[in-house]
Amino acid sequence: MKVNVDRARCQGHAQCEDAAGLVFEVGDDALVRLRMENPPEELRPAVEDAVRWCPVEAIRIEND
Known part of the structure; x- marks a missing residue:
């Protein structure tokens, strides 16, 4: 899994x-x-939560 963040879109909601x-x-x-x-696959559920919870949709997951 590869994580991508659009920092130009990020508003720092954390x-x-x-x-x-x-x-x-x-x-x-x-x-x-x-x-x-x-990140390792065992962190996928947490990363998926981060994608869902980002209010500006600045995070993406790419599968290897």
């Missing part, structure tokens, strides 16, 4: 960090950063 803090973090600039671009 829903992704709440859902999957091992994968996402919101920086001092209030924009999301990926901690892991290719």
Whole structure:
């Protein structure tokens, strides 16, 4: 699984960090950063929650 974030779309709501803090973090600039671009499959449910909870739809999952 590969995670993509559109930082231009991000508004810093931090829903992704709440859902999957091992994968996402919101920086001092209030924009999301990926901690892991290719997280292990066991984190998929949390990453899928992050995708669902992002109010601006800035996160995508690509399957390898």
